[in-house]
Amino acid sequence: MDSHPLKEIIKACDTxxxxxxxxxxxxxxxxxxxxxxxxxxxxxxxxxxxxxxMAIADYFQDRLVVEQGEMQVIEGADNALVIMETVLRYPDATGDIIETTRRATYVFRHDPDGEWRCTIDNSYGTSLLDQNG
Structure with missing residues (x-):
């Protein structure tokens, strides 16, 4: 769904x-x-x-870079579920850059003013299930 407005919104958020x-x-x-x-x-x-x-930026020594990968948007009832790859680049303890790809899930609400706003931001996606098992 390349033409969905959420793609540009998420890109702006990553930037x-x-x-x-x-x-x-x-x-x-x-x-x-x-x-x-x-x-x-x-x-x-x-x-x-x-x-x-702000705490996340501090943790990653102000060197966290976030980019989007593959994305799917599913809309219903003025909400959208975004399932996507989130690519993170950050320094490790020695200063080398690590690249990690997560399969994130986000929920956006289409507000009465016509704007899409994030209501749930989960860059860990379904891997949260792995943390509890």
Whole structure:
């Protein structure tokens, strides 16, 4: 679904995360959104999501780069489920760059103002199930 507007929105989010442009990033989140920070840790609300992204940037020495890969968008009832590959590049302990691909799941809501906003951001996707087993 190359023409879906969420593809460009997610690309803008990835760019904002990589650039640490948190004001730009937060415009794409619903006020009541949830972010899976890591398995077992979810934060809710824009303020907490912003703080989490700032902590993530610190953890990755301000060198995290996020890009999108393959993407599928399934729409229903003013919501969209996005299933996609998220490519992460970041330094390891020695400074070498690691590249990881996750199969992420995101939920977006099409708000009455016509904008799509993320309500659930889960870059771990279904691999969260592996963490509990």
């Amino acid at each position: 904002a995360i990589s650039a640490k442009a948190y004001d730009a990033l937060m415009q794409y989140y619903a006020d009541d959104a949830a972010l899976v920070v890591k398995p077992g840790m979810t934060v809710k609300g824009k303020d907490n999501i912003r703080k989490a992204f």
